[in-house]
Amino acid sequence: MRRVLSYFGKFLMAVGVGVVLFVAWTLWGTGYFYTAHQQKVLSQQFALIPQFHPKPHAPPGPPPGYCPAHCHPGDGAFRLRIPSINISFMVIEGVSEGDLQRGPGHYPSCRPGFPPPLCTRFREAWPGEEGRVVISGHRTTYLHPFFNLDRMKPGDKIMLETKWGTFTYLLDREEALPANTTTVVVPKTGVHQLVLTTCNPKYSASQRLVAYAHLEGTKA
Amino acid sequence: MNQRSWKSRLLELAAWACVSLATAVIMIVLSGKLLPANF
Numbered sequence: 001m002r003r004v005l006s007y008f009g010k011f012l013m014a015v016g017v018g019v020v021l022f023v024a025w026t027l028w029g030t031g032y033f034y035t036a037h038q039q040k041v042l043s044q045q046f047a048l049i050p051q052f053h054p055k056p057h058a059p060p061g062p063p064p065g066y067c068p069a070h071c072h073p074g075d076g077a078f079r080l081r082i083p084s085i086n087i088s089f090m091v092i093e094g095v096s097e098g099d100l101q102r103g104p105g106h107y108p109s110c111r112p113g114f115p116p117p118l119c120t121r122f123r124e125a126w127p128g129e130e131g132r133v134v135i136s137g138h139r140t141t142y143l144h145p146f147f148n149l150d151r152m153k154p155g156d157k158i159m160l161e162t163k164w165g166t167f168t169y170l171l172d173r174e175e176a177l178p179a180n181t182t183t184v185v186v187p188k189t190g191v192h193q194l195v196l197t198t199c200n201p202k203y204s205a206s207q208r209l210v211a212y213a214h215l216e217g218t219k220a
Numbered sequence: 221m222n223q224r225s226w227k228s229r230l231l232e233l234a235a236w237a238c239v240s241l242a243t244a245v246i247m248i249v250l251s252g253k254l255l256p257a258n259f
Contacts, residue, residue, distance in 0.1 A: 011236075013236070014236040014239035014240045014243070015239065015240070015243045017240040017243075018240040018241065018242065018243025019243065019244075019247065021240060021243075021244035022243070022247035022251070025244065026251065097252075
């Protein structure tokens with residue numbers, strides 16, 4: 001009996017160590033062994049796309065021909081930088097599970113390659129364009145791009161570096177909404193808005209943390 | 221007194237390490253179904 005108990009105790013300890021390894025993999029391993037590599041590859045691919053120089057008074061947004069040539073599912077769409085929380089990530093075109101494992105995702109319009117429900121039936125807005133640019137990202141796994149999103153303060157800069165210019169948005173406010181909220185992907189007219197969404201609170205997905213920002217400046 | 225050799229102890233330790241790794245791998249495989257998509 002004593003021998004059986006001894007082995008059972010050792011078995012429980014081994015399983016416990018396995019659970020700790022799983023948690024470590026989920027929180028850190030996914031980021032360092034997968035997302036970091038994917039971000040490097042995306043950066044290299046993005047660097048190969050030529051820089052466009054829009055004419056003065058040209059409408060903001062991707063130049064003619066940019067989409068769909070560089071807007072396939074999983075393509076690197078643009079770079080997101082938030083100096084106040086020290087992040088710099090390539091944003092992926094698409095918000096599927098696989099996309100978000102590679103980095104924050106730009107919410108796409110429903111079109112071939114982007115089936116519902118992970119798309120919006122409205123026209124997607126691109127950085128600089130009128131409407132609402134929506135970016136979703138992980139909070140605790142896969143390099144947790146939005147881990148410290150709640151630490152941002154109104155007025156903090158959010159930069160979107162695209163192939164047609166760099167667009168600086170300033171944070172207006174943040175709010176926590178129910179997890180099933182879909183209103184944030186509904187476009188807004190008459191404004192140039194950026195919306196960042198992630199899970200809330202940390203280590204949970206019971207809510208969504210939503211950050212709203214407005215376009216402040218453009219640099220070609 | 222336990223008279224087991226160091227080889228025997230090492231083998232047992234390796235076996236328990238395998239159990240730990242198997243547990244972690246099973247949980248990682250299942251995590252796609254258990255964890256919310258945007259955790």
